[in-house]
Amino acid sequence: MKYIVVSGGVISGIGKGVIASSTGLLMKTQGLKICSIKIDPYMNLDAGTMSPLEHGECFVLNDGGETDLDLGNYERYVNIELSKDHNITTGKIYMNVIERERKGEYLGKTVQIVPHLTNAIQDWIERVSKIPVDSSGEEPDLCIIELGGTVGDIESAPFIEALRQFQFRVGKENFALIHVSLVPVIHGEQKTKPTQAAIKDLRSLGLTPDLIAVRCQEKLDVSTIDKIAMFCHVGVDRVINVYDVNSTYHVPLLLKEQGLIDTLNRILEIDTTTISESFKGYGSNLFTNWNQLCSNIDSSDKTVQIALVGKYTNLHDSYLSVIKALEHSCMKLSKKLQINWIESTDLENCPNKDNEKWEIVKQSDGILVPGGFGSRGIEGMILAANYARLNKVPYLGICLGLQVATIEFCRNVLEIENGSSCEFEQDMSPEDPRAIVVYMPEIDQENLGGTMRLGLRTTNFSKEFAGSKIQKIYGGFDSVEERHRHRYEVNPELIPKLEPKGLKFVGKDETLIRCEILELDDHPYYVATQYHPEYKSKVLKPSPPFLGLVAAASGELNSEWLNKCVKEANEISSEKVMF
Numbered sequence: 001m002k003y004i005v006v007s008g009g010v011i012s013g014i015g016k017g018v019i020a021s022s023t024g025l026l027m028k029t030q031g032l033k034i035c036s037i038k039i040d041p042y043m044n045l046d047a048g049t050m051s052p053l054e055h056g057e058c059f060v061l062n063d064g065g066e067t068d069l070d071l072g073n074y075e076r077y078v079n080i081e082l083s084k085d086h087n088i089t090t091g092k093i094y095m096n097v098i099e100r101e102r103k104g105e106y107l108g109k110t111v112q113i114v115p116h117l118t119n120a121i122q123d124w125i126e127r128v129s130k131i132p133v134d135s136s137g138e139e140p141d142l143c144i145i146e147l148g149g150t151v152g153d154i155e156s157a158p159f160i161e162a163l164r165q166f167q168f169r170v171g172k173e174n175f176a177l178i179h180v181s182l183v184p185v186i187h188g189e190q191k192t193k194p195t196q197a198a199i200k201d202l203r204s205l206g207l208t209p210d211l212i213a214v215r216c217q218e219k220l221d222v223s224t225i226d227k228i229a230m231f232c233h234v235g236v237d238r239v240i241n242v243y244d245v246n247s248t249y250h251v252p253l254l255l256k257e258q259g260l261i262d263t264l265n266r267i268l269e270i271d272t273t274t275i276s277e278s279f280k281g282y283g284s285n286l287f288t289n290w291n292q293l294c295s296n297i298d299s300s301d302k303t304v305q306i307a308l309v310g311k312y313t314n315l316h317d318s319y320l321s322v323i324k325a326l327e328h329s330c331m332k333l334s335k336k337l338q339i340n341w342i343e344s345t346d347l348e349n350c351p352n353k354d355n356e357k358w359e360i361v362k363q364s365d366g367i368l369v370p371g372g373f374g375s376r377g378i379e380g381m382i383l384a385a386n387y388a389r390l391n392k393v394p395y396l397g398i399c400l401g402l403q404v405a406t407i408e409f410c411r412n413v414l415e416i417e418n419g420s421s422c423e424f425e426q427d428m429s430p431e432d433p434r435a436i437v438v439y440m441p442e443i444d445q446e447n448l449g450g451t452m453r454l455g456l457r458t459t460n461f462s463k464e465f466a467g468s469k470i471q472k473i474y475g476g477f478d479s480v481e482e483r484h485r486h487r488y489e490v491n492p493e494l495i496p497k498l499e500p501k502g503l504k505f506v507g508k509d510e511t512l513i514r515c516e517i518l519e520l521d522d523h524p525y526y527v528a529t530q531y532h533p534e535y536k537s538k539v540l541k542p543s544p545p546f547l548g549l550v551a552a553a554s555g556e557l558n559s560e561w562l563n564k565c566v567k568e569a570n571e572i573s574s575e576k577v578m579f
Contacts, residue, residue: 036143409501460507502521
């Protein structure tokens with residue numbers, strides 16, 4: 001097993017996740033099997049109870065793990081499916097050590113950071129790196145480990161020490177360190193001192209970078225590269241210039257141009273002659289397809305405007321997977337994406353829909369209402385769903401977006417006065433005739449962490465409504481598997497009243513009772529899902545509900561396009577996909 005660690009210095013949010021994902025993608029283009037691990041040095045067990053405005057979105061995995069958003073980057077770029085154990089947090093490690101101490105596994109020893117905590121970190125990495133994460137079902141060849149935070153932070157100290165020891169445990173030929181740093185441009189001059197200081201700190205902790213990935217808004221001057229190489233004790237060819245490009249999807253191409261693959265092969269002594277020819281062929285096709293994708297970005301000329309009406313729009317990372325799923329769909333359809341960010345509270349208290357934010361909604365080609373929790377801004381979301389329904393504007397609702405669409409329909413079509421959700425009206429019982437959305441009976445109503453309906457579940461398409469738009473976009477299959485994260489659901493007793501009025505629940509759970517997908521009759525595209533389709537969207541395989549939204553918003557969703565979706569999906573399913 002080979003390991004590549006990606007660390008960061010100078011500032012947070014420097015782009016470690018994109019560089020780690022891009023590195024994994026490039027190594028995979030050789031035919032290697034890749035896995036990824038994210039280390040988050042916070043005390044939380046997982047990201048499930050953290051505010052999106054605090055830490056960005058919570059990404060959900062197949063096994064229900066609620067993790068850092070960077071695991072979404074890994075899955076999207078490298079086309080893998082990770083487990084909750086691929087996200088290591090300080091809380092998880094301390095709990096692991098304390099549980100072992102309580103069981104007496106340390107044989108009376110005084111339990112310390114070194115060696116007990118650092119050994120637990122190393123053992124965790126070694127165990128998890130061997131878990132198959134792609135359709136080959138085989139153990140990975142290479143593990144990319146991203147160390148969250150900034151080197152020098154007190155929170156990351158145990159992980160730095162564990163990785164220092166780990167390089168000797170696995171052998172230097174199996175361990176490479178990429179350190180991501182920043183070169184700011186001040187008054188036109190590229191400043192290397194922050195990078196020099198960051199590398200000095202890293203070396204003082206016992207880790208020497210094999211490569212330095214330098215983030216800068218512009219290409220580095222030759223003199224800047226020479227200076228970094230000299231004072232940071234690396235070869236000039238080990239300084240990788242990661243300057244601003246058209247999109248993050250161009251970063252792998254930028255890294256490849258600078259010889260990253262060959263350099264890592266030399267450092268890790270990777271013998272490409274031992275890789276099977278079939279895996280090499282897959283890797284070659286992967287790079288060709290990625291290259292074509294970037295060409296689509298560069299050549300696209302038509303812009304599609306999507307109004308994203310949400311509760312956490314002040315931090316765009318709160319909706320990172322939604323953004324990426326929209327980007328994937330636009331790239332496939334050779335469109336440029338423009339997201340019009342609308343805080344849902346700004347749409348409230350405006351009966352004539354004539355304020356500045358409403359004008360932006362009206363100019364948009366499509367409307368998307370994503371997930372969220374709590375009552376703030378709900379009425380604005382309901383108004384957005386109402387506008388999309390009445391004005392035939394393509395609409396996609398996700399989780400909460402499905403619930404508000406149903407509430408809107410119940411209020412205005414079924415004429416249920418003050419219809420609402422038990423989430424927003426704490427004193428409302430499920431038996432109340434106003435209860436459109438109810439608490440799921442099996443869900444813990446007191447403990448919040450890890451108690452929602454989480455992870456991969458099956459959605460069955462209704463035979464009664466066979467041939468719906470969304471079913472065709474999914475390929476015409478009888479069922480799909482998507483990831484969930486919710487506590488509330490549409491009251492099942494209302495479904496027989498809603499469907500005759502045109503709001504068809506075309507997808508239901510395994511029991512054929514619980515609502516999973518709705519689609520409105522006589523509308524260009526009015527679709528909502530209880531699950532989160534954005535979590536499974538891949539760069540080269542966009543999420544179908546998002547693809548349908550972008551196609552409808554750009555005027556391309558017609559019977560011919562839908563039939564093409566079915567044909568392509570069946571061709572892909574008949575192929576033997578290695579990984």
